[in-house]
Amino acid sequence: MKLLLKIILLVVIYFILFALASGLFATGTTPPMTAEQEAMAVPGMLVVALVHTLIIVQLIRMSALHGWRLSLVLMLGFYGVTTFMSQNESLWFAPALGIPYEVIPGFFLSHIPVVLIFMPLAVWLLGRWSGEELAPSFVLQMPVQEWVWKLALIALAYLVLYFSFGFLIAWQNPELQQMYNRPEGQWVFRQELLIPWQILRGVLWGLLAVVILRMLRGSFWSVAVMIGIYFALPMNIYHILPNPYMPIPGVRLSHFIETASSNFILGLVVCKILLWRKA
Secondary structure, three states: HHHHHHHHHHHHHHHHHHHHHHHHHOOOOOOOOOOOHHHHHHHHHHHHHEEEEEEEEHHHHEEOOOHHHHHHHHHHHHHHHHHHHHHHHHHHHHHHHHOOHHHHHHHHHOHHHHHHHHHHHHHHHHHOOOOOOOOEEEEEEOOOOHHHHHOOOOOOOOHHHHHHHHOOOOHHHHHHHHOOOHHHHHHOOOOOHHHHHHHHHHHHHHHHHHHHHHOOOHHHHHHHHHHHHHHOOOOOOHHHOOOOOOHHHHHHHHHHHHHHHHHHHHHHHHHHOOOOOOO
16 A cells, blocks of 8 residues: 555656656647647546656566666666657658657657656656665676677567558558658658668667666566556557657557557566576
8 A cells, every 4th residue: 555655656747747847848839739639638648657657666666776876767768668669760751740840849848757756756756766675686797798689689679560560550550651651741751761760779679678678676577567557558659649740649549559468578688688598
């Protein structure tokens, strides 16, 4: 019951921070929302706050770290998956979606106050600000050449998942195809540009896994599932929110199913690659 009350309090705090920061860093001109979209905004933000809080709580409970070290790892890792990885994708596909470039800095900035304030507060409220630090279950120490081939393999795995799930799930939705059909933005789909970009993102996913893996305690599968959830939900739960640049709920649902499922599998694969040791 005590933990439940703390989680409820953290959800409320996250919701308030999220709402304030979203308004504070809104930049440029965005299309107005319909009355139906406005009605969905608050419930959607509550769902985002709940999902993010539950994942953060579980990461804290599985962590070997305490205090500021734990807070800083959570700040870096959670900002990476919730904002940096999603908004660099928005930056790439902006011409095809009709997103003005002047609004994109606000996308990157809006979550910074949330992680800066919320993470140390959550660590303190859950009683992990002080105490004896334990050793993480997995130590990621390997030669440079091993880092290189493992990150390359992760990038390749991400590339396969990205294109296969994108084609088999998202691209089967005619409304989604129509949404990306702006003639001035079709250069973003050129394979000689898109493939190197996604390879880079695959490497970044691997590095984000390293940030969190180095602090977790648990069995391989408990940690791998946690990383899968960490990759899948924090970024993609945003699809529940009304979005003037992606206004059709069915399109957002297609993207959610596509990316949440592929990212969850990616999390498992990344853990298997990073933690593999030659017998």
